[in-house]
Amino acid sequence: MDRIASFxxxxxxxxxxxxxxxxxxxxxxxxxxMKLPNGGNYLNNPAMHTIEHIIATxxxxxxxxxxxxxFGPMGCRTGFYLLVRDIxxxxxxxxxxxxxxxxRDFEGDVPGVSKIECGNYLEHDLKDAKREAxxxxxxxxxYTVDKLKY
Numbered sequence: 001m002d003r004i005a006s007f008x009x010x011x012x013x014x015x016x017x018x019x020x021x022x023x024x025x026x027x028x029x030x031x032x033x034m035k036l037p038n039g040g041n042y043l044n045n046p047a048m049h050t051i052e053h054i055i056a057t058x059x060x061x062x063x064x065x066x067x068x069x070x071f072g073p074m075g076c077r078t079g080f081y082l083l084v085r086d087i088x089x090x091x092x093x094x095x096x097x098x099x100x101x102x103x104r105d106f107e108g109d110v111p112g113v114s115k116i117e118c119g120n121y122l123e124h125d126l127k128d129a130k131r132e133a134x135x136x137x138x139x140x141x142x143y144t145v146d147k148l149k150y
Contacts, residue, residue, distance in 0.1 A: 009150050011037035016139045018096055020148045026085050027069055030092055030148075034136045035078040042077040046125035047132050049073075050110055051103065052080070053118075054129065057111045058099045064091070089145045097140040103133040 005022050014037050021031040035042055043051070056071040059082070069083035084092060106126070113121050 006031075014150065016136070017147060018093060018140070018143060019150050020089070021081065021150075028084055028087075028092075030082040030084070030096075031074075031079065031150075032082055032096060033079040034132060034139075037076065037078050043073070043079075043132060044125070044128060045077075046123045047128035048077060049120065050124045050126050050129035051132060053110050053112050053124070054103050054106055055080070055099045058102050059095060062095060062098075064095060089148055093140070093143050093145070093148075097137070097143070100133045100137050100140060104130055104137060106130065 014033060016033050016036060019031040019033065021029040023029075052071065052073055059065070059068045059071055062068070064084065064087050067085045067087050069085060071080060071082050073080050082092070082096065087095070110124055110126055112118050113124055115121050
């Protein structure tokens, strides 16, 4: 089989941040890297699941809601992928920054957390998700388009 593009990235050099992972026609995949690859510190499943629910809901309710294709976790538990269409790169950076600030400040019930809405509704951790957001927000402060390259 051919190697996929994400396996071509040197994970030994990859830092925390946002990167343009790939462009497929008009769909751009962004790598939101919250943790250092192979650094021994990974997102735990309950926090990752909660981050997914809250941020996916946030971006799908943003001004770009019709241009959001997907937001979901990486299997390696170091971050998330955001797939978008027709959004300028700086606007993506701002959207991600705003989403993590929203998560940091989130109060109330996590969206989509019932047995009807979610296939693993009992595995969530809002407190830890908020802590992860607080740790990632400083990485996003002042982030610019020129930093999007691997």
